[in-house]
Structures are given as C-alpha cells and as structure tokens.
Amino acid sequence: MSFLGYQRSDGSAGIRNWVGVMSVMDNCNPVTRAICDAVAGTIPITTLFVRGQYGKDLKISYDTLGGMGRNANLHAVIVVGLERTSTEEVAGRIRNSGKPVETIIIQDLGSTVTATAEGMRKAAKLAIAASHERRIALPESLLTIGVECGGSDTTSGLAGNPCVGRVADRIIDLGGRIIISETAEFLGAEDLFAARAIDAGVKKAFLDRVRGHEAEAMKQGVDIRGANPVPDNIRGGLTTIEEKALGAMIKAGTRPLVGVLDYSEAPSRAGLHFMATPAPAVESMTGLAAGGCQMIMFATGVGNTIGNMVSPTIKVTGNTNTARTFTDNVDFDVSDVLEKGKTITELGDRLYEFVIGVASGSLTTSEVLGQRETAISRFGPTI
C-alpha cells in the first residue's frame, strides 16, 4: 500500500499542495484574508495577538507559526507582517524546510492596499508554480497523523475512538507517526499510559507534562481532577477514572509510546508520540499541525464540527444519530460497530482505506465547507 502525495525537497510528503498565506500577528489578518480571497490555491493562516507577547509565550507563537509554515501540506508560504523583525522571526523558521518563502511587510510597502496587491502578485506566481507539482506514490512511513476527540459521548469510547486507534496501530506498524494530545485527558490515569513508554526517560517526560499541567491548574485555584468520573459519567455507566481515560486513550491504539513533545514540536522518530496541549480542539489541532501532522483523525460523539486549516481533519463518529443529523460535517460513520455488530477491526480497516484516500487527495467536509480555524495556545499575559 501507499498513498499519492507530494514529495518535498526536505524528504517530507504533503497530502495537499497549498500556498499558505500566514499572518505574523493579529493586525495583519485583514491583508492575509484579502490576498487569499483574490488568489486561488491559497489558504489563510491567521493568528491572534503576538504583538505584546514576550518570553516563552512569544517564542511558542513564533515556533507554532513556523511549524505550520514548514508543514509539508504547504508548497510555499507568504509571511505577512507589520514590520521586518517579527516577520523575519517567522519567515526564518520556515526557510530551513527548503520551500519557497516570500514576505510582505506592510510598513515597508506603505499601505494595506499596496501590501495586498504585492501579496496577490507573489501568491499568484507561487500558486501557478505549485500546480506544476504532481502526486506520486509514497510510503505510509511518511505520514504523521494526529488523533483527537471532541464532543465525546458513550459511543466515543465504544466505537469512534477504537476505530481511530485501529488505524493508528496500522500506520505505526508501517513506520509512520501518530501524535495524541490533550494533556488533561490523562489526568488521574496517567500511569496507565505511562506504562506504554519505551523507556524510563519517555515515561518520566510524559508524567512530568501531565503533573505539570495539573500543577498549573492548581495555581489558578482550579481542581481539574476533582471527582472524576463525574456523576453523569457514572450514570452513563463509566465506573472508574481508568475506564474513562482508556476510552479516550484508545484512539492512540495500542503501540508503545516512543516520544513526548511540547506544544507545536515535531517528532524526530517513527512511532506513537504524546504532545502536551490544552484540551480545546482548535488550540490542540493547531499544535498538531505545527508539529508536522499532515492529517488529523477526529472522533466525535455528539458532534464537533471544526477542522484544522493546514492539516485536513477527518470527522469520525460512532453515534448513529450524529451520523444522520451531522451528515454535512461527518466524514466517516463507524456506527455499525454498535448498530450492526460489525467489529472494530473491520470498520477500523475501512477507515484506514478512507484515510489513505484523503492522503491521496480526497477532500474532507471541513475543507469543503471552510470549517477550519487556527488558535495558538497562550502561556502568559500580553503587555
């Protein structure tokens, strides 16, 4: 098996071939959007804040923008900034991938009108150059796929997440990379996942992230662990925190944990990775896209519709009602696990075929409907 993708000069593989137009800070977003409105083949990667951020917070913003720019789904990137220094911070992080990088510096160009016109000209050239690329057969070992869940319900742990997990195992067995995120989901049952670590170093790194996250929450005066599972979980049939966490973790399959990543960090080896991210989907998926995920498998129970801008997002549901009512936003229905007694292996394998299709160019609902958003995590206040 293989998929049809775009081979990049740094050895990575794109499953899309867009020209990314990226804002360095929030005040550039209108120019970014205007360029994308005018030029086919481009996608807008907007952001909030950055101006006035400092220290670790600013570094993570730059690293995340840089990571999204390096994502192999982008053939080229136009970095739209207000002034030269911050624009170069972002552009410099993308250039090392070897892809074409252009900058639009609004202050140097004199106005948003001239900046938009110059951006359109550059984007048009890059979009035409991108169209000369051809898809070729590439091995699954070049795939990095994020696994997410949101709007979870009973069916998530019984059908949606286990089917995603089946695909995760198959991708890892073929030499690819899977990244699971959302630190808070592991709280209270972190030892179960830590037991899958390949060595003591990885185990400690994982446990440090989970406990650090808990300590951060405690500092805010919030007890996110609390009584878990909560009463409505218990009413729903969840007995212990281990059971609840396993239902979420099963989307990462069953293979060993080989690496632990900070927000937006890319894996450097094959296998299953954990990325420390907040739980909300847009923020978490932004970190995954910056970490190099060309695609995200997203299991939903009651219906969560959002996708990532750079990393096509496959919405999977095991809830037959959601498959019906959210038909516009569901990419793959695994409700037959519950409704027709199909096995997770069977539907997971069909989901795998679908994933290879999307990797080869089949479009997802969030791409077609524009249900895509970017949000970079904040780790400090703005001054």
Place this chain on the structure above:
Amino acid sequence: MIRGIVLHSNDNVATLIDTGEAGGSCKLQGEKAGQVKLAAALPFGHKVAIAAIKKGGPVIKYGQVIGNVTADVAIGEHVHVHNVESQRGRGDRAKKE
C-alpha cells in the same frame, strides 16, 4: 434484543448498547460472541460481567484493568461503582492519605 459490546478478546465485561431488563438475555458482539443472562436491570452504557470475577480480581475492558472488584462477581451481574474499586494514579492516593 439486548446487545452488549466486547471491546477486546481478553475482556471480562461487556458494555450494554441497549437497555437490559432483569433475566433478559444479552447477546454479545464485537471481539467476543455468546450470550449472558442479566442478573438485574441494566441501563444503556453499563457493564455486565461475561466471566466470573473473584473478590479483588481485575475488571478488564479494552484489554486493560479498569479497577478491581470488592466482592465475588458472577456472570451476568452488573459491574459498576457498587462493586468496583479504582486503582487510581499516585496523585489521588497521596490526596487520600
């Protein structure tokens, strides 16, 4: 029909995907086939033992231990907070002490 899904071949519990009445026959699907007779009424989403579990023994779902039973559990019995104890992470144990 009352259906119960088994998520891993090593599991000793099935999760009901229908509402089950006492004495009803629960048909297993997923990673194991068979039938168990429900000892009590069980809501959707709750677990039934598909193998006998000795007091202190592990409750296995997803092929992993999700807790230990606090009393002997027979096939067909409800497995939930009334007869299962969590083996929670170290953080929680520290909090109890």
